[in-house]
Amino acid sequence: MAGLGSASRIAHEIDFDAEGRQAGYLRAPLSRNTSGWGVVEIPVTVIARGRGPTALFTGGIHGSEYEGQIAISALARTLEPGEVQGRVILMPAVNLPAVHANSRLSPLDGRDLNRCFPGDARGGFNDMLAHFLDAVILPMADLSVDVHSCGQAGDSALSTNMHALTDPARRVRTLAAAEAFGAPFNVVFGGIDEGATFTSSVERRGIVSLGTEVGGWGRVHVEGLRIVRRGLRNILAHMGIVEGHPDTAQRDGSAGTRHMQVPDRSFYEFAPAAGTFEPCHRAGERVAAGELAGRLHFVEDVDRPPVEVRYRRDGLLWMAAGPGRVARGDRLTAVMTDYDPR
Ligand code: CA
Secondary structure, eight states: BGGGOOOOEEEEEETTTTSEEEEEEEEEOOTTBTTTTOOEEEEEEHHHHHOOEEEEEOOOTTTOOHHHHHHHHHHHHHOGGGGEEEEEETTTSSHHHHHHHHOOTTTTTTTOOOGGGTTOSSSSSHHEEEEIIIIIGGOSSSSSEEEOOGGGGEEOEEOOOEOEEEEEHHHHHHHHHHHEEEHHHEEEESSSSSSSHHHHHHHHEEEEEEEEEOOOOTTHHHHHHHHHHHHHHHHHHHHHHHSSSOOOOOSSSSSSEEEEEEEEGGGGEEEESSSEEEEETTTTEETTTSSEEEEEEEESTTTTEEEEOOOOOOOEEEEEESSSSETTTTTEEEEEEEOOOO
């Protein structure tokens, strides 16, 4: 059953309107040397019972970000249909070729799936996959949680995130969903080149959208994984899909999520040259405008002094630099400050 009335080339046997638990695959065509009619099998689990809202949980849109892959596949194995009132769609490894390659970018064409939305049914693999998510999956969802970390490109304070939304009602609903998820921080941001991200597709369809940043540096963040596992269950409780109340207690003793924002580009610092970056702070630490963010070293030039990079804004470090070597123009730091809806 290709496409469910859309023009998608991705086939599947899931009946998204059926009751109970279905675990299957999207079969995305990929011609290759070993098989001209080969497919890539992308796992999807649907758990549904009765009437109620639909939650969509996605992981592995970037293959080198692991917390969502682990937490969503675990929930897909353990969530019982009898617990559910409504529907949960779980996709732990959306960008399966990148997951297998342990890579942010697709090994098929070097593209970032999260810059391909809303996609194109007739396009390359990533465009085809983005189109399926946008045109087939998203119209079923009431709320989407897309689990990310910083991959190999950095480290982050443990956080949900959302765009700065102009519609007040949707902003209130999204802030409430973030509070229910219960990460230590929720970051309202505009980002850099966000128009072709999954989040933007979700928002264009009027669906409540949460992202996460729960670590990075190419490792599974132990506390980040705990926050995601708890957060997904919390969201289901918040939506009334499972019984119970969200558990949002924080390790520092506070009762819930602290709302933060990244108002504009002056909260980001970029590498002024290629080099080896020595950071001065870890994600989550307090930093001040004018303070040294790090030194860019040119180890191949014995007498060339390092370049100092300084923060332009006060706040907490949302994202810290990746390990070591950076290219000119790489994002080094992102600072967040307390949320002010004005
Ligand atoms: Ca990511």
